[in-house]
Amino acid sequence: RKEVEQDPGPFNVPEGATVAFNCTYSNSASQSFFWYRQDCRKEPKLLMSVYSSGNEDGRFTAQLNRASQYISLLIRDSKLSDSATYLCVVKGDSSYKLIFGSGTRLLVRP
Amino acid sequence: NAGVTQTPKFQVLKTGQSMTLQCAQDMNHNSMYWYRQDPGMGLRLIYYSASEGTTDKGEVPNGYNVSRLNKREFSLRLESAAPSQTSVYFCASSDAGQGAPDTQYFGPGTRLTVL
Numbered sequence: 001r002k003e004v005e006q007d008p009g010p011f012n013v014p015e016g017a018t019v020a021f022n023c024t025y026s027n028s029a030s031q032s033f034f035w036y037r038q039d040c041r042k043e044p045k046l047l048m049s050v051y052s053s054g055n056e057d058g059r060f061t062a063q064l065n066r067a068s069q070y071i072s073l074l075i076r077d078s079k080l081s082d083s084a085t086y087l088c089v090v091k092g093d094s095s096y097k098l099i100f101g102s103g104t105r106l107l108v109r110p
Numbered sequence: 111n112a113g114v115t116q117t118p119k120f121q122v123l124k125t126g127q128s129m130t131l132q133c134a135q136d137m138n139h140n141s142m143y144w145y146r147q148d149p150g151m152g153l154r155l156i157y158y159s160a161s162e163g164t165t166d167k168g169e170v171p172n173g174y175n176v177s178r179l180n181k182r183e184f185s186l187r188l189e190s191a192a193p194s195q196t197s198v199y200f201c202a203s204s205d206a207g208q209g210a211p212d213t214q215y216f217g218p219g220t221r222l223t224v225l
Contacts, residue, residue, distance in 0.1 A: 045216070
């Protein structure tokens with residue numbers, strides 16, 4: 001079983017739609033969680049950290065469910081520019097290691 | 111600030127050839143990382159350097175060596191390239207372990223093909 005699992009998609013949605021991705025992780029001792037965004041043939045970039053109480057950044061909302069060991073990302077009012085791959089990331093058992101999911105691809109159509 | 115830079119951007123090697131991928135960061139970060147990214151596999155950690163003078167194996171270190179030349183530079187060497195090492199290689203840096211956020215900043219990547 002992979003340490004971090006994501007639905008690869010693609011999720012194909014119209015502009016203005018709301019879309020949600022989930023990600024599950026296997027290590028119950030994991031402490032830090034993130035969503036990164038990766039555009040086609042580009043490097044990953046931090047989208048947002050995920051806090052225990054949930055957090056919001058504009059149209060993006062991240063939630064953490066420790067009991068079920070999953071993380072979610074909600075995107076409201078999707079824009080064409082949101083088309084990308086979204087990587088779920090979990091900090092492992094070392095202060096220095098991040099474990100990346102294989103990503104969920106989002107396509108926003110006009 | 112350039113952030114994290116990597117050279118070369120593209121490389122084609124023949125099986126058995128060697129090469130070094132270069133990475134440099136100008137953010138004064140202590141920690142640096144090398145990942146490879148393959149379709150459907152996500153990013154996998156090859157080696158990391160928690161601080162200048164230290165290096166440690168990640169998830170997939172076989173066939174690679176690294177050198178933390180100084181605080182700014184962290185290189186990845188393939189001594190005898192194999193087709194299985196065809197991948198996109200990303201270097202990253204962070205201030206992890208220094209009381210700072212865990213954000214890792216990535217370079218633009220090196221696309222390596224081994225024939």
